[in-house]
Amino acid sequence: MAYDHREIEKKVQAKWAELDLYRADLSDDPPAGGKEPYYLLVEFPYPSGDLHIGHWYAFAVTDIYARLLRAQGKNVLFPIGFDAFGLPAENAAMKHGEDPKAWTYANMTRMREQLASMGASFDWSKEVVTCEPSYYQWTQWLFAKLFEHGLAERREAAVKWCPKCLTVLANEQVLDGCCERCGTEVEEKRLTQWFLKITQHAERLLTGLDTLPWREEIKEAQRAWIGKSEGAKIKFNVRTSDSESTDIVSPYIEVFTTRPDTIFGATYLVLAPEHSLLQDEGFRKPLMNAKEVEAYVEATKKKTERERSENKEKTGVKLEGVMAVNPATKEEIPIYVADYVLGSYGTGGIMAVPAYDERDREFAEKFNLPIREAEFVDWDTVASIGGEKATQYRLRDWLVSRQRYWGCPIPIVYDPEGTPHAIPAEHLPWLLPTDADFTPTGKSPLASSKELQERVTRIFGEGWTPEYDTLDTFVDSSWYFLRYLDPKDSNAFSDTELMKKWLPINRYSGGSEHTTMHLLYARFFTQALYDLALVPVEEPFTERFNRGLIMGPDGAKMSKSKGNVINPDEFVQKHGADAVRIYLAFIGPYNEPGSYPWNLDGVAAMRKFLERIDRLVDRNIEGLTKSLDTGTECKDFVSPEIQQALARTSVKVAQDGDRFKFNTSISTLMILVNELEKQESISKDTLAQLVIMLAPFAPHLAEDLWEKLGGEGSVHKQVWPAAVVIVASEKEVIVQVNGKRRGSVTLAQDASEEAVTAEALKIPTVAAALGGQEPKRVVYVPGKILNLVV
RNA sequence: GGCGCGGUGGCGGAAUUGGUAGACGCGCAGGUCUCAAAAACCUGUGGAGUUAAACCUUCAUGAGGGUUCGAGUCCCUCCCGCGCCACCA
DSSP: OOOOHHHHHHHHHHHHHHHTTTOOOTTOOGGGTOOEEEEEEEOOOOOOSSOOHHHHHHHHHHHHHHHHHHHTTEEEEOOOEEOOOSHHHHHHHHHHTOOHHHHHHHHHHHHHHHHHHTTOOOOGGGOEETTSHHHHHHHHHHHHHHHHTTSEEEEEEEEEEETTTTEEEOGGGEETTEETTTOOBOEEEEEEEEEEOGGGGHHHHHHHHHTSOOOHHHHHHHHHHHOEEEEEEEEEEEEEOSSSOOOEEEEEEEEEESOGGGGGGOOEEEEOTTOGGGGOHHHHTTOTTHHHHHHHHHHHHTSOHHHHHHOOSOOOEEEEEEEEEOTTTOOEEEEEEOTTSOTTSTTSEEEEOTTTOHHHHHHHHHTTOOOOOOOOOOHHHHHHTTOEEEEEESOOOEEOEESOSSSEEOOEEEOTTOOEEEOOGGGOSOOOOSSSOOOOOSSOGGGGOHHHHHHHHHHHOTTOEEOOOEEOHHHHTTSHHHHTTSTTOSSOSSOHHHHHHHOSEEEEEEEGGGTTTHHHHHHHHHHHHHHTTSSSOSOSEEEEEEEOEEEOTTSSOOOTTTTOOOOHHHHHHHHOHHHHHHHHHHSSOTTSOOEEEOOHHHHHHHHHHHHHHHHHHHHHHHHHHHHHHTTOOSSOOOOHHHHHHHHHHHHHHHHHHHTTOHHHHHHHHHHHHHHHHTSSOOOHHHHHHHHHHHTTTSHHHHHHHHHHTTOSSOGGGSOOOOOOOOOOSEEEEEEEETTEEEEEEEEETTOOHHHHHHHHHTSHHHHHHHTTOOOSEEEEETTTEEEEEO
16 A cells, blocks of 8 residues: 555644754754754755756755754754845746736745745744845845955956846856856946955965865866966066167066066067057057057957957957067067957966967967077076066956846945945845836846935935945855854844854755855855954855756756756655655765756656555554554564664665765665565564654655654654664675685684685685695785685 | 866666675566556576586776786776866966
8 A cells, every 4th residue: 555645745744843843943052962063054046936856956855964964963954045136036027017026025935835845854944035124234234344344346347248137247157158147148348346356365265175175176166267377477668669769668568477487488479459558648659550459459349258269360460660678588579469368367468488388379370470499597587587476366356236126235325426335234224126117228227216316315415326236146145154043133144153153064065056156255255254253264164065967857958948857746746755855865976966867767666665664664563563462572572683784774874874975875775674574573663763764865754654653753853773783703704716706704703814714725616716726825804805816 | 278077787876995896776577466457576687608507607897008915996098978267378
């Protein structure tokens, strides 16, 4: 008889709610006999409205770990919330004429139910919702702190613009030249925007990685993104090149190079078309082909960086009338403007060494410039010509302004002179106005709010104006894990004492797409707040695991157009939430970013496994009842084999769980069930242990079985079975000849090498393999292996 | 192009970190039950070979070398896949 999962899920979920089972008491203190705190974090969802299979994989499997930890006596904080500001809400609002807020809140209601349906043991009392004023008040407060300390700055810069989302983007949100959200190719503009100065933390973001036990690929991706290069800055004087005068024009051109030792081979200089000298009057004066240069600069402006890099054919224009002087050779060398040099990196100018740089060589060959292999010089020589050691990073400052409505208002006002001021804390939360036309036009929707302007005038006076942009949603999510500790506090963003106790987060599970976005931002935020003595740790996440991807049954990425999308609800209806949970956990290791095809038979197989356990308990409960009826002692005999098996399972399930290898945890449980099924009768205690170990994986069925067994309270409050190990008196030793297995002997644990060897030689296959020869050498690993070498 | 991570049956994946390769599950094959089928259960299942049968032999962890008593695991060379970065000087 198959169990009725729908009824069980309903019943036990109500029971858990009634018992308020998953609330973590954060002040529970270890010295006072409390449990050790463990902060388990999973990236909070965007309220998109429907839980898809990826959500299940993210939350249901991480939940297994939360339950394993609780069973092992940890005080587990496993919170959840919603990353609720963001663009899709506005898009939906435009499409259906709904209010972004109404859309967001309706979705959150729906998702809370769905998250409950998977049996996730979140502590909802700690919920944070980033679009609520009680939350974004503190996003604003923290932004103001960063502003006061010079880490937030408004300035003009070349920025990426998404023509579809009609907003600027951070560098991190541009993937292969396209918008991370919608895939549209981005444009470049020069705009005045708000930046968070993450580049000030480049070095610490780099060195901090060395202290973290993360997988190498995550660290390497961040290192590559930060992109540190060490080299030198060298100044080249510039002269007019008419024959009589060798006037020094405009002070000099400074270049950055990672190879200052090749300066003898620098046969020309190249400026990026964006280089400020090209706009400098003094520099332009002697130019004989200023118009041609101007035309080239203009043509480059029309190209995106992507177009510049896709066209590998080198282009450029020589600056006629000026020459640079190589400070090492004192030689006059030509200066070019070429778009293969980027204005946004280094000094925007390079010394070209065509002998050792592929790109310079291509350019030199095309323009017939000299290619000289040179002697290499040491650092003293470089220093003697004015070279200075310099380090460059690829990382750009984080652009956080967004010309969109549904986001956290930037807590800044401008005085009549246009100088920005942080809005004082007493006026926070600085509310998102409700009278703005949120249709994105490229201009900030908040500019259309009368209420906002009136509010500014009322509070700050005539002539003052509000900031109209909202913050990138990645700012909201850069500190949410701090708020979980104290989500309702209206006096502080978090609680100092609780932060000391609960930070850093023990384990953070999420998606690999956040490696060079959210994960980098959150580290920066934490470091910055650490410097302001607002948080007690420099690194927020001790361990980080990127989970893999669930693919369609055909092995391809799920997409509506391919028709291979798996809807978890169908499987939950048919096989139950527990079967889906176990299937997702069994599919492969959770700590590796692999991609796993959804196997249609897989969930059914997991359901069968659960039914076998259900039957096993039922069958034996009958037996237990009978023995009670006859008055015999119920606590019956447990064979050493079963005791051994229980001990083995208890250790291995917990160990593998700790490595996020739930697949082998479950296979270990399967092996135990296979063994138990062979027993004629099983004691109640044995069944109880099985059910406790099943509970993290199949929380609903386990709770039901626990009740059947007459257990007190909830199975999820039980402690993990202690491993009662029986020390075997005998041990099997593998016998090898020349490293190949030829048999085995079972002898006393402490048998001597001689005794094992003597016994091994009696095995016919061993004797045959030896062919009558005496072993030249014997390798004995006590209790494991005896290798006879001939 | 640079860096990182991988490559194990028909499939997802195991392998105590140098010690019986292929756990567990899917799939497949055969069987029990049935008039039949489904479900359920049982048995088998890397290739090749010897055999009455094998707890027998042999080959096998992308390819080729090496270290070692012993290598999926360590080292070298190469091939392939995935990820990140990429005209970053």
